Amino acid sequence: MDKNYSLDLDLINRELSLILEILKTENEDSLLLNRKELFIDIDWGQFLQLAMHHRVYPLIYSKLKKINRDLIPSHVLQILYREYKKNTYKMLLLSSEMEQVSKLFIENQIRLLFLKGPVIAADLFGDISLRTSKDLDILIPISNLERAEELLLNAGYEREEGETVLNIRKWRDHHVSYFHPEKKIQLELHWRLQPFPSKEPRFNELWERKRISMLTSYPVYFLGKSDLFLYLVSHGARHVWLRLRWLVDIDMILRQCIKDEKKCTLMKKHQNHYIVGQALILTSQLLNTPIDKELKKLTIGKRSKKLAQMAIFYINEEFTNSNNRIPTESLDINQTSNIHLINNIKKSIFVNYYFYSLQTSSQNAFFIFRLFYPSSADLKTLILPKPLHFLYFPLRPFLWVWRMTLKR
Template sequence: MDNNYSLDLSCLSKELRLLLEILKTEDNDSIGVVKKELFIDIDWGGFLQLAWHHRVYPFIYSKLKKADDNRIPPYVIQTLCKEFKKNTLQMLLLSGEMEQVSELFTENQIRLLYLKGPVIAADIYGDISLRTSKDLDILISITDLKSAEELLLSIGYEKEVVPNFLNEWKWRRHHVVYFHPQKNIQLELHWRFQSFPMKEPKFNELWERKRVSTLTSYPVYFLGKEDLFLYLISHGARHGWFRLRWLLDIDQMLRKGLKLEDINSLLSKYQNRKLVGQALILASELLKTHMNEGWEKLTEGTDSKKIAQNAIDFIKGTESLETIMSSECYQYYSLSLKSNLQRFFVFLILFYPNSADPMTLRVPKPLHFLYFPLRPLLVVWRKTRKLS
């Protein structure tokens, strides 16, 4: 990375700095060389909260459990141990469900690729217990969406009820959420990595580069390493990297030897150099991720540096995703990730009616096409009523 450039990290709390320092360590023995001053006046309750918020507590525990360091209170290790065990059970539960869903879909001629979950933990960390996952994320072809939904409903999953006026989901959504009340498992069914207009590979292209996991006895397919790397970056960037877990994924993939030539052609084809540059800057500055000269060239762009600095505002706190995404700061950040053409399409999508419009003004169904020209007026009307 440019030796003359560094992120402004002055806003990071002492607890977050210590968390990052522990994440950087190569092995258990190196915990002892963490600077003594980083342990002074630490709010250990706040430290645990950050480890939980960033979903890195299993990885932190794996480093601290064998470290003989009296600077860390015993209850901190005990709390991390408890959460580590709970996460391991959760990942085992998800592994079983992952295998069952794969078998069900395959028997019904539906191709599926896992985007996250235990299969990704095993691939990146070599151990499912070192990464957290609250749900299963599955990617399918949009042509199989109806059949896939019928299968999930047939085995006890319930679909999240979401507004869908005039098929707005095609423009504003990229996945549907399902929940199994008996198993307490959430599953996200994706037909895109992220919402339109972001450019991304077609399902058939991803299927050609797929890998098969050795985690389960029945074949479970997931993304090729280059596609997984770029997907995790696009996902992390879209959420402002507000969880360090996503950045740790990138760090671990680079440490395992992912080469720039593996993804170079995809970078040009799908126009995501800016996002990759952002991820590399954040990983280098926060986790001291080592990268060779080829990777460093991607960090030189002014746009990458700007959006990397903007992401620090989301990383430093413990706000929920809903709170972050509703802020004006995030709206500006989200637009900064996109190209000028993508911003133009985002602007156009604003004119597509949504479920709030018929609640504002009811129009007979045969005249629903009128919601398109009426949309700007209805939006202004709602904003005016909200302010009054």
């Protein structure tokens, strides 16, 4: 990365700064001895809220419990410990379900790769309790999609998505979500790593480079190191790095590869090197991630820098919840509601601009087309009989504005 280039981090608040310092410290004693000022004037309620929002509270707890308790209110540690325990139980439950789903599919001749969840928690952190997972994500060949759904339904899962508009799932979606009402487990069944039209390896290529997890007794397969790295980079970029957890994942992969350079090759064919550059800039400047010389070349492009700064702006807006900073005490209900509506529209416009900047020219043509193509959200906003579904095209802008008003 350019020695003179740095992201604009001035707007990041004290609570977020403390979280970042805790995440990147490798020696808790140095944090205590040299950076005590970080713990002054902290809004601990907001600190907890941010740690939960970014799904990094297990790591935060594992580090804070080792330092001087006088710096941290006791109730903060108690809440972090409670959430840490809850997460550990959930990860154990997901690990058990992961093994059962793997056995179910393999015994029915369906190859599957686990994309996230307990397998990468064990792989990256060596401890499933240090990472959170909302659900299980599995990738299968698209030719097995109908059979896989049948197996999941027979196993007690229920499909979460309802009716779609104009066969949209055939070309727009890349996964289907299921929920097990008894086990309270959500599962996402993927037939692509990323939404169409992004280029990605075929399933057979990913299968050839797969790894086997040591977490379970029955074989559980997951992505090879390079494929996992590129998948997590693309996934995080596509979600505007909404969770710091995703950047921590990238940080852990890069640190492992620095230690074991001979056995670790991260970059194979990748269409959008500037997206990797964005991730490298963010992790190196937010988490002090070491970047080797080969990968540093990807951080010097203007596009990578622009995307990294845009992500910081969005993350900061999420962290600080800009709506809360509006002095609304002197405003009436309608004025306050209008301010929130304007903020929601601005945020939506910014995110769409970010997505447009993130993609190639050919992808942007599809992106613009998709903006005007009806979605399942439109169907939920206004229910029309199937013969009239074509009306969703002219109605889509009005339905979008209506949904923005509902968020006020």
